[in-house]
Amino acid sequence: MKALVTGGAGFIGSNLVISLANKGYDVTVVDDLSMGLTKNLESVKDKVKFYKHDVCDHQFMHRVLDQDFDYIYYLAAVASVADSVERPMETHKVNHESVVDTLEYLRIANLHPKKFLFTSSAAVYGNYPELPKKEDSRVQPLTPYAVDKYASERMTIDYGTLYGLNTVAVRFFNVFGPRQNPNSPYSGVLSIVTKCLVNDEEFTLFGDGKQTRDFIYVKDIVNALIFISESEKSNEVYNVGYGQQNALIDVIKMYEKASGKRLKLNYADARQGDIAESLADVTRLTQLGFKPKWGLEKGLAEYWDYTMEEYNE
């Protein structure tokens, strides 16, 4: 089986690539390393073909796509909501235009992967009060990131229904775990918390900490991605979370317990466009037959153990 993973040197991408390579897939990665790191793929470097390249270079992408993949996992994106608010045009090119160009090339070149999987986001739901969020709940994309994810997701499904491609889109809730890059102010919150715990640095909490998220461990995400892409169903959107709503401050407390350390907190104003409450309805994914194995507490404990092993190396 041949798989292409765009954004495959990033946090979720590298966890996926390692899993696919270890399952015997022939994996190709395109990543410009704007957030990804080659060291994330160190353990599988002999098994994976790696292109350090921008997915917005359409001619290059067409040549890669001509290799005729069985599975395409489209993860390349500027993954930060806050960054998209700062740089709406640049992030639009990656988060939307590159996706449509890929779909269009598959159409005109008559390429038919077994599955084209696009990674959308819970950010599309915005701040409407209905909880939990179902795949057919009202959307309210409040940021350029959310607008682009929603538009790309719709295009993904439309290319399925209109042109017969096997496509699927997943709306991840908040993912955490090994290899999430903490070194940008826009990095995922638990990677920043981890870095602060390790280095005894102060963590800036934006807002009052009562904002809620449905955090999910990356190993469950990877299993869900493979499960969904290998399933018979196409042209569908799936929420991927645990269906558990936790206040950020409570997750920090759970993580303090798992790590045996105290986090130094500094409170600041909430970020512009920040979502107040987030919770997935995961009925559709459950009905497809998927069951997560880790869960929040076990995931936090394993993430901390992994961090300590890295730290002590």
Ligand code: NAD
């Ligand atoms: P990440 O930043 O670690 O991964 C994205 C990867 O894409 C990075 O390796 C980056 O270098 C690469 N990339 C960015 N722009 C590129 C370009 N122009 N050309 C080639 N590569 C490029 O983030 P992640 O958390 O692993 O996110 C993976 C996907 O999942 C993204 O599409 C993100 O929007 C989506 N997502 C993530 C979360 C989460 O909680 N982490 C939640 C919902 C959706």
Ligand code: UD1
């Ligand atoms: C995250 C993902 C986004 C995804 C969305 C789906 C990242 C970087 N963002 O966005 O790709 O689509 O989930 O739900 O992975 N916070 C702090 N201090 C910090 C950093 C963050 O208090 O130093 C707060 C934020 O203000 C926010 C919460 O933590 O309230 C989560 O922030 P963040 O990890 O950036 O995630 P989302 O914005 O939810």
